Amino acid sequence: MNVMNRPVVETESGSVQGTVEDGVAAFRGVPYAASPVGDLRFAAPQRHPRWPGLRDASRPGPSVPQDASRLEAVMGPRTPDWNEDGSLTLNVWTPRPADHGSAGRALPVLVWFHGGGFTSGSGGWDWYDGRNLAAAGEIIVVTANYRIGPLGYLYLPESGTENLGVQDQAAVLTWVRRDIGGFGGDPGDITVGGQSAGAFSSLYLAASPVTGPLVQRVIAQSGPFGLAPQPPEQAADHARRFVEILGLSGSPDLLAGLRAVPADRLLAAYRQLAGELSLPGNVAPPMYPVLGASGIPVTWEQALSDGRLDDKQLLTGTTSNEMTAFFAFDPRIQAITADQARSIAAGQVDGGADRYDRAAARQQNAAPSDVLTEVETEIVFRDGTLVIADHQAAAGSTTYVYQFDYAPADDPAHIGAAHCGELPFFFDTIDAYPDSPMLGTPTAEVRRLAGTFAHAVAAFVATGRPADSRWQPYESGNPATVRHFA
Numbered sequence: 206m207n208v209m210n211r212p213v214v215e216t217e218s219g220s221v222q223g224t225v226e227d228g229v230a231a232f233r234g235v236p237y238a239a240s241p242v243g244d245l246r247f248a249a250p251q252r253h254p255r256w257p258g259l260r261d262a263s264r265p266g267p268s269v270p271q272d273a274s275r276l277e278a279v280m281g282p283r284t285p286d287w288n289e290d291g292s293l294t295l296n297v298w299t300p301r302p303a304d305h306g307s308a309g310r311a312l313p314v315l316v317w318f319h320g321g322g323f324t325s326g327s328g329g330w331d332w333y334d335g336r337n338l339a340a341a342g343e344i345i346v347v348t349a350n351y352r353i354g355p356l357g358y359l360y361l362p363e364s365g366t367e368n369l370g371v372q373d374q375a376a377v378l379t380w381v382r383r384d385i386g387g388f389g390g391d392p393g394d395i396t397v398g399g400q401s402a403g404a405f406s407s408l409y410l411a412a413s414p415v416t417g418p419l420v421q422r423v424i425a426q427s428g429p430f431g432l433a434p435q436p437p438e439q440a441a442d443h444a445r446r447f448v449e450i451l452g453l454s455g456s457p458d459l460l461a462g463l464r465a466v467p468a469d470r471l472l473a474a475y476r477q478l479a480g481e482l483s484l485p486g487n488v489a490p491p492m493y494p495v496l497g498a499s500g501i502p503v504t505w506e507q508a509l510s511d512g513r514l515d516d517k518q519l520l521t522g523t524t525s526n527e528m529t530a531f532f533a534f535d536p537r538i539q540a541i542t543a544d545q546a547r548s549i550a551a552g553q554v555d556g557g558a559d560r561y562d563r564a565a566a567r568q569q570n571a572a573p574s575d576v577l578t579e580v581e582t583e584i585v586f587r588d589g590t591l592v593i594a595d596h597q598a599a600a601g602s603t604t605y606v607y608q609f610d611y612a613p614a615d616d617p618a619h620i621g622a623a624h625c626g627e628l629p630f631f632f633d634t635i636d637a638y639p640d641s642p643m644l645g646t647p648t649a650e651v652r653r654l655a656g657t658f659a660h661a662v663a664a665f666v667a668t669g670r671p672a673d674s675r676w677q678p679y680e681s682g683n684p685a686t687v688r689h690f691a
Contacts, residue, residue: 214387218253221262223297229336230299232388233329234266237380238293238373241352246464247359247366249499250293250376265329266294269352270468272476274325279530279623281641283330289356289468295349295377296328298335299388311391314345315424315666316381318374320401320625323493324354324475330637337633341656342663342672345390349377351406355447355475356468358492360440364460371500374406375416382419396666398424400628402493404521405429408593409494409501411517412508416500422669423514424662425521426631427624430589431554432489433504434496443478443491450474485537486549486577488528488585509593515600518669520662521590522607522687526621527582530643533618538574546577553584560584586624598681603669606679610691611654613645630690633659658690 212230213222223232238250245251267288277283301309319326319333328348335346350373351357357370382392397420399407404425411420448454448463451474456462463471478491494501508514532538541549543565550557557580565576590606597604609627612620626643629635633655638644644651657673664672676688 213259216384216387217255219256219260220258221260223262226336227340228300229340230301230388231336232262232297233264234291234294235260235262235297236266236291236293237295237349238376240290241293241356242290243464246289246356247361247364247369247460249365249369250373265296265327266291266350268292268327268329269350270356270472271321271325271354272472274321276321276530276625278534279620279641279643280332280625280628281638286327287468292350293352293373293376294329295347295380296335297385297388298339298346299390300339300343300345301389309389311386311394312343312345312389313394313396313667314347314381314385314390314392315396315398316347316349316378317424318349318351318397318399318403318406320399320403320427321353322488322490323358323370323402324490326353326402332628332634332637333632334634334637335632338631338659338663341633341659342667344663344666345385345388347377347381347385349374351377354490355471355492358435358440358494359447359463360435360437360444360492360495360498361459362437362498366460367498368494368500371406371409371494371498374410375413375500378410378416378419393421395420396422396424398426398520400426400631401429401624405432405494408505408514409508412505412513413500413502414513417513420517422518422520422666424665425519425590425593426627427523427527427586428521428590428593429488429585430505430593431585432493434494434501435489435492437495437497440492440495440498443482446481447474447478447491450477485535485541485545486553486581488531505589505593509596512600514593514597515602517597518603518665519594519597520605520607520665520671521594522609522627523582523586523590524609524622524624524626525582526578526612527586527624528578529618529620530624532574532578532581533620533623538577541573541577543573543576546573549577550580550584553581557584594679595681598679604679605665605671605676605688606686607676607688607690610689611651612691613643615645616642618642627658627690630655630658631662654690
């Protein structure tokens with residue numbers, strides 16, 4: 206690695222030249238797989254061809270094709286930046302740009318996957334800039350894009366098209382294992398982490414017999430573990446309807462037909478499918494990881510039972526009011542009756558109606574929408590998070606659990622500590638959220654909280670223990686050992 210302001214690293218596909226920002230070297234837009242275009246659209250990720258000369262790595266690659274996130278009302282708006290060509294890239298931040306080749310130890314690595322309901326998001330967005338997190342704990346941070354929506358989760362197993370987004374994520378881990386040493390990282394000390402859909406993905410990657418051996422630690426932020434992997438039958442039904450909307454039913458060469466459709470038309474068809482399937486209270490996208498397909502051999506419950514995570518350290522948690530991000534701006538939920546809300550809860554889980562009744566009794570003057578929000582926060586996010594933490598702690602694996610309680614002082618929509626609310630604090634990227642209702646106006650105290658949370662997370666990646674005297678190891682079934690951040 207060159208120690209100047211434009212450091213250079215040699216990867217197996219060629220040399221990349223990054224930048225140095227506040228003493229942290231950043232390499233953005235580094236390809237980990239070939240562009241998923243032409244014959245590689247709807248195909249498993251392939252090794253990127255070697256490029257000649259020096260590749261500029263000062264800017265992130267484009268997002269994968271996607272519509273606007275349904276959570277923009279909470280997180281703030283994004284300017285569309287997608288392009289299918291060149292979208293399978295990752296970004297690396299290392300706090301020791303001058304130490305490469307020295308006697309210094311190789312650094313622990315965090316490979317982090319964004320959320321977005323398997324439908325939106327990008328590892329290259331400034332929300333997830335890894336500079337401050339890398340500096341907080343002398344770790345290397347890697348973020349990555351992976352295919353989402355129909356390009357990532359269209360289920361056509363007879364054509365070999367299944368869980369392509371999962372396969373992309375596995376390819377990221379393979380790239381890290383192979384190439385991170387050139388950036389000063391330790392390929393034998395990898396933490397896989399993510400938020401929401403990224404947390405779901407990270408847990409399955411850590412439990413997979415293929416990628417699990419590459420992973421030592423797991424960070425699962427607000428994982429929707431109440432959402433089971435998509436059943437193959439449902440995934441096949443949704444794929445058939447998607448093909449029908451595109452007018453390709455009965456095509457003699459379906460893959461060739463799909464590969465010829467412009468990306469924006471694929472998104473429009475997916476948008477129509479999502480509208481047809483939308484029901485009040487249902488947060489599942491039309492297409493997401495399919496059970497039994499590539500990378501998702503069993504449910505997480507079965508993986509726990511099989512002991513596939515028993516040797517891995519875990520840091521996990523939720524926000525206090527996860528479901529406000531989905532319900533606070535949904536007029537169907539805001540106008541819901543108690544009977545309708547109770548019916549939704551009953552359809553989610555055994556005993557859901559009773560849970561609704563108990564929550565309503567605790568909140569006697571609350572609107573049905575508020576009661577349902579509390580119950581669904583538990584069912585979709587908190588219950589599974591604690592079951593996983595309980596199992597890991599009981600199995601003797603070092604486990605840390607948090608609950609993020611920070612809520613903006615100015616909160617007209619009453620979203621509280623919403624889903625995604627801990628992200629500005631996790632990466633210590635407060636200034637990347639200038640129009641975010643979930644953050645509000647940052648104060649000095651808010652910035653201190655970001656520093657505290659980021660340092661704790663970075664220390665976990667580096668040592669398996671958060672650098673926070675108030676954060677004790679989680680004890681199974683003991684809520685007093687959950688660390689609250691507010």
